[in-house]
Amino acid sequence: MPLQYYHRYTVPDHVKQKVLDVIDRNIHYLGPYTDALEAGLATRFQKKHAVTTNAGSGSLLLALHAMGIGPGDGVIVPTATYAGVAEAVVHAGATPVLAECEPDTGNLDFERIDAAWSPRTRAIILVHQYGHPADIDPFVALARDKGVWMIENCSHAFMAKYKGRPVGSFGHVGITAMSHKHLTVAGTGGAAFTDDDDLAHKMRMMRHHGNWGSTPDEMYNTRMFGYKMYLNEVQACVGAHQLDTMDEWIAARRRNAALYTQLLQRAGVPVEVTEEREYAWSSYLHFPLTTDRRNELRAYLNANGIEAKAHYVRPIHLHDAFQAKFGFERGMLPISERFCDRVMSLPVAPHVTEEDVQRVVDRIKAFFANA
Numbered sequence: 001m002p003l004q005y006y007h008r009y010t011v012p013d014h015v016k017q018k019v020l021d022v023i024d025r026n027i028h029y030l031g032p033y034t035d036a037l038e039a040g041l042a043t044r045f046q047k048k049h050a051v052t053t054n055a056g057s058g059s060l061l062l063a064l065h066a067m068g069i070g071p072g073d074g075v076i077v078p079t080a081t082y083a084g085v086a087e088a089v090v091h092a093g094a095t096p097v098l099a100e101c102e103p104d105t106g107n108l109d110f111e112r113i114d115a116a117w118s119p120r121t122r123a124i125i126l127v128h129q130y131g132h133p134a135d136i137d138p139f140v141a142l143a144r145d146k147g148v149w150m151i152e153n154c155s156h157a158f159m160a161k162y163k164g165r166p167v168g169s170f171g172h173v174g175i176t177a178m179s180h181k182h183l184t185v186a187g188t189g190g191a192a193f194t195d196d197d198d199l200a201h202k203m204r205m206m207r208h209h210g211n212w213g214s215t216p217d218e219m220y221n222t223r224m225f226g227y228k229m230y231l232n233e234v235q236a237c238v239g240a241h242q243l244d245t246m247d248e249w250i251a252a253r254r255r256n257a258a259l260y261t262q263l264l265q266r267a268g269v270p271v272e273v274t275e276e277r278e279y280a281w282s283s284y285l286h287f288p289l290t291t292d293r294r295n296e297l298r299a300y301l302n303a304n305g306i307e308a309k310a311h312y313v314r315p316i317h318l319h320d321a322f323q324a325k326f327g328f329e330r331g332m333l334p335i336s337e338r339f340c341d342r343v344m345s346l347p348v349a350p351h352v353t354e355e356d357v358q359r360v361v362d363r364i365k366a367f368f369a370n371a
């Protein structure tokens, strides 16, 4: 039986019944399940507001707009991450300024942030890559000293903790994606969290063409330019249910990750795995490892029924569209380039059992033994 990478979550019958009720009741968006999901998210991220949207990149775009970021502004983004992060900056009309990652965690490297800094810098997007929190404190202090915005991207790090506190609760805004992530909401979604009433209000308005409200005058008066970017009630219903099982799911991810770390370190194979830093409590959306033979190892595992993945094989500055628009070139950010050339991820989601982990490690040992 092939070992699937993404979470094989099941939707219990009582939740399916609620989904049918959503369809029957004709409240298809921004109804009670969206309220319930947002309340649950705000509590978990320890923020006053949670604003759901149709995608993580949508939430990023709304946050940037709400902050007033646009043409002439620079936004610092790690290059070794999902290109949609920098794409949101481009859509806001600002310039993504790409920065180096740490060679082991893949997170934005504070020691190298100076190279990306300029008088035009208006915001930093800190991505907690693969689930392991970035070292948040120095970034918060820098943002405060320089008077720039800080957005935490928790798409991989739902409920991960930095010094005991949930990631996403430190920046002006935290965002998360909800497709093939810890939450999947039966499709695709996003959310932003903030204590700032003004930012929350603007994001709420902009996800619905800038005209949300309960009276006809409010509903048909575009008060700011926005988009159609909300989550539908079926997704919110499934998402609210998934929140209830999240602690269990993260515990299973952490159990699998601890076992991989232990077995791989003991195996003496030429792969590097990152142990959690002392400030970090990872929620392991992925279990990354780095190795010189990434492509061959991944192909071997896949051929042996183990769905290993490599997500960001190209740092953002080597994507065609970014090179064409900004003239980025290979060699510009060598640590991230090397990281992206060598990183891959093993299945770690809650459906993966301890026997599965053992099987994956046995296969990795066999690969290197036969090499």
Ligand SMILES: Cc1ncc(COP(=O)(O)O)c(C=O)c1O
Residues within 6 Å of the ligand: 054, 055, 056, 057, 058, 081, 082, 084, 085, 127, 153, 155, 156, 177, 178, 179, 188, 189, 190
């Ligand atoms: C780090 C990161 N940020 C943002 C996103 C954007 O999410 P979406 O695809 O929902 O726009 C993703 C999606 O994979 C991601 O991995």
